Amino acid sequence: AALRRPYHQKVVDHFEKPSNVGSLDKNDPNVGTGLVGAPACGDVMKLQIRVDADGNIVESKFKTFGCGSAIASSSVATEWVKGRNVDDATKITNKDIAAHLNLPPVKLHCSMLAEDAINAAIADYKNKKKGAVESADDHR
Ligand code: FES
Ligand code: FES
Numbered sequence: 001a002a003l004r005r006p007y008h009q010k011v012v013d014h015f016e017k018p019s020n021v022g023s024l025d026k027n028d029p030n031v032g033t034g035l036v037g038a039p040a041c042g043d044v045m046k047l048q049i050r051v052d053a054d055g056n057i058v059e060s061k062f063k064t065f066g067c068g069s070a071i072a073s074s075s076v077a078t079e080w081v082k083g084r085n086v087d088d089a090t091k092i093t094n095k096d097i098a099a100h101l102n103l104p105p106v107k108l109h110c111s112m113l114a115e116d117a118i119n120a121a122i123a124d125y126k127n128k129k130k131g132a133v134e135s136a137d138d139h140r
Contacts, residue, residue, distance in 0.1 A: 014072035032125025
Protein backbone atom coordinates (compact mmCIF):
# COMPACT_ATOMS: atom_id res chain seq x y z
CA ALA A 1 0.00 0.00 0.00
CA ALA A 2 1.13 3.54 -0.71
CA LEU A 3 2.59 5.35 2.23
CA ARG A 4 0.05 7.90 3.38
CA ARG A 5 1.14 11.24 4.62
CA PRO A 6 -0.25 11.57 8.14
CA TYR A 7 -2.58 14.45 8.82
CA HIS A 8 -1.33 17.30 10.90
CA GLN A 9 -2.57 17.09 14.50
CA LYS A 10 -4.76 20.21 14.16
CA VAL A 11 -6.60 18.58 11.27
CA VAL A 12 -7.18 15.49 13.38
CA ASP A 13 -8.44 17.60 16.31
CA HIS A 14 -10.84 19.55 14.13
CA PHE A 15 -11.96 16.35 12.43
CA GLU A 16 -12.57 14.41 15.65
CA LYS A 17 -14.08 17.31 17.57
CA PRO A 18 -15.27 19.77 14.98
CA SER A 19 -16.69 23.02 16.32
CA ASN A 20 -20.10 24.25 15.31
CA VAL A 21 -21.50 21.27 13.44
CA GLY A 22 -25.19 21.73 12.71
CA SER A 23 -27.69 23.95 10.99
CA LEU A 24 -29.36 27.29 11.45
CA ASP A 25 -32.84 28.09 10.11
CA LYS A 26 -32.19 29.10 6.51
CA ASN A 27 -35.47 31.04 6.40
CA ASP A 28 -34.42 33.30 9.27
CA PRO A 29 -33.86 36.76 7.71
CA ASN A 30 -30.68 37.18 9.76
CA VAL A 31 -29.17 33.89 8.60
CA GLY A 32 -27.01 33.54 5.50
CA THR A 33 -26.47 30.12 3.94
CA GLY A 34 -23.60 29.15 1.68
CA LEU A 35 -23.69 25.82 -0.13
CA VAL A 36 -20.67 25.04 -2.26
CA GLY A 37 -19.13 22.05 -3.98
CA ALA A 38 -15.60 21.18 -5.01
CA PRO A 39 -15.44 20.21 -8.69
CA ALA A 40 -12.15 18.36 -8.02
CA CYS A 41 -13.68 15.72 -5.76
CA GLY A 42 -17.44 16.32 -5.50
CA ASP A 43 -17.33 17.14 -1.80
CA VAL A 44 -19.99 19.55 -0.52
CA MET A 45 -19.94 22.08 2.28
CA LYS A 46 -22.75 24.09 3.84
CA LEU A 47 -21.81 27.00 6.07
CA GLN A 48 -24.29 29.30 7.78
CA ILE A 49 -23.96 32.54 9.68
CA ARG A 50 -26.30 34.46 11.94
CA VAL A 51 -25.79 38.20 11.84
CA ASP A 52 -26.87 40.79 14.42
CA ALA A 53 -28.29 44.27 13.74
CA ASP A 54 -24.76 45.77 13.60
CA GLY A 55 -23.66 43.36 10.87
CA ASN A 56 -21.58 41.19 13.20
CA ILE A 57 -21.58 37.42 12.89
CA VAL A 58 -22.78 36.01 16.20
CA GLU A 59 -23.16 32.35 15.31
CA SER A 60 -21.96 29.98 12.61
CA LYS A 61 -22.69 26.33 11.80
CA PHE A 62 -21.56 23.92 9.14
CA LYS A 63 -22.27 20.56 7.60
CA THR A 64 -19.64 19.07 5.35
CA PHE A 65 -19.88 15.96 3.24
CA GLY A 66 -16.23 15.65 2.49
CA CYS A 67 -12.75 14.66 3.48
CA GLY A 68 -11.09 15.28 6.85
CA SER A 69 -9.38 18.42 5.58
CA ALA A 70 -12.68 19.85 4.35
CA ILE A 71 -14.31 19.15 7.71
CA ALA A 72 -11.34 20.67 9.55
CA SER A 73 -11.37 23.70 7.23
CA SER A 74 -15.07 24.32 7.81
CA SER A 75 -14.60 23.93 11.56
CA VAL A 76 -11.83 26.57 11.51
CA ALA A 77 -13.94 28.82 9.26
CA THR A 78 -16.89 28.80 11.68
CA GLU A 79 -14.55 29.61 14.57
CA TRP A 80 -12.91 32.48 12.71
CA VAL A 81 -16.03 34.19 11.34
CA LYS A 82 -17.64 34.48 14.76
CA GLY A 83 -17.38 37.98 16.20
CA ARG A 84 -16.37 39.48 12.86
CA ASN A 85 -18.30 41.97 10.82
CA VAL A 86 -19.63 40.47 7.56
CA ASP A 87 -17.34 42.66 5.45
CA ASP A 88 -14.34 41.72 7.55
CA ALA A 89 -15.16 38.01 7.37
CA THR A 90 -14.77 38.03 3.58
CA LYS A 91 -11.07 38.72 4.17
CA ILE A 92 -10.51 35.21 5.55
CA THR A 93 -8.70 33.34 2.81
CA ASN A 94 -8.13 29.70 2.08
CA LYS A 95 -4.41 30.40 2.45
CA ASP A 96 -4.90 31.42 6.10
CA ILE A 97 -6.95 28.30 6.77
CA ALA A 98 -4.53 25.99 4.94
CA ALA A 99 -1.56 27.50 6.77
CA HIS A 100 -3.30 27.15 10.12
CA LEU A 101 -4.04 23.48 9.47
CA ASN A 102 -0.76 22.81 7.66
CA LEU A 103 -2.60 21.34 4.68
CA PRO A 104 -0.46 19.71 2.00
CA PRO A 105 -0.78 21.05 -1.58
CA VAL A 106 -3.19 18.30 -2.72
CA LYS A 107 -5.57 19.39 0.05
CA LEU A 108 -5.59 23.10 -0.75
CA HIS A 109 -8.89 22.85 -2.60
CA CYS A 110 -10.48 21.64 0.67
CA SER A 111 -9.67 24.97 2.34
CA MET A 112 -10.83 26.75 -0.84
CA LEU A 113 -14.21 25.16 -0.23
CA ALA A 114 -14.32 26.85 3.19
CA GLU A 115 -13.42 30.26 1.74
CA ASP A 116 -16.09 29.84 -0.95
CA ALA A 117 -18.64 28.77 1.67
CA ILE A 118 -17.96 31.83 3.87
CA ASN A 119 -18.35 34.16 0.89
CA ALA A 120 -21.49 32.39 -0.32
CA ALA A 121 -23.09 32.63 3.15
CA ILE A 122 -22.32 36.36 3.34
CA ALA A 123 -23.62 36.95 -0.19
CA ASP A 124 -26.84 35.11 0.70
CA TYR A 125 -27.26 37.20 3.85
CA LYS A 126 -26.68 40.46 1.94
CA ASN A 127 -29.11 39.41 -0.78
CA LYS A 128 -31.78 38.74 1.83
CA LYS A 129 -31.24 42.16 3.39
CA LYS A 130 -31.40 43.82 0.00
CA GLY A 131 -34.58 41.90 -0.81
CA ALA A 132 -36.10 42.96 2.51
CA VAL A 133 -35.36 46.64 1.82
CA GLU A 134 -36.75 46.39 -1.72
CA SER A 135 -39.99 44.75 -0.65
CA ALA A 136 -40.38 47.33 2.14
CA ASP A 137 -40.05 50.00 -0.58
CA ASP A 138 -42.74 48.27 -2.64
CA HIS A 139 -45.19 48.47 0.22
CA ARG A 140 -44.73 52.13 0.93
FE1 FES B 1 -9.23 25.63 16.11
FE2 FES B 1 -7.25 26.51 14.93
S1 FES B 1 -7.20 24.91 16.32
S2 FES B 1 -9.24 27.34 14.82
FE1 FES C 1 -12.11 17.45 -1.82
FE2 FES C 1 -11.09 17.55 0.50
S1 FES C 1 -10.64 16.06 -1.01
S2 FES C 1 -12.73 18.71 -0.22
